[in-house]
Amino acid sequence: MKCPKCLTENEQRSVCKKCGMFLYNTNYRNGPKLTAEQLKKRERAQILGFFKKVGRFIWIALGILLISFWVFILLYFLFRSIGWR
Ligand SMILES: [Zn+2]
Numbered sequence: 001m002k003c004p005k006c007l008t009e010n011e012q013r014s015v016c017k018k019c020g021m022f023l024y025n026t027n028y029r030n031g032p033k034l035t036a037e038q039l040k041k042r043e044r045a046q047i048l049g050f051f052k053k054v055g056r057f058i059w060i061a062l063g064i065l066l067i068s069f070w071v072f073i074l075l076y077f078l079f080r081s082i083g084w085r
Helices: 036-082
Strands: none
């Protein structure tokens, strides 16, 4: 696309190669393919993905906690049966 400032032809760049002006493709941003509803959907999908990531992290943390808890219990009984008698 053409730079609006110096009118240099830039191919698919986001910054003008001559003057450094920030370029954005208006066809991509305000095209008929991306309506407000679709933008909302995409936003919702991003939020959902974030919660999925956080949820997975919580599950992993819970799993580690559970395993360490059982190891602790196991070691506790093991040492008690061997040591303090
Ligand atoms: Zn320019």
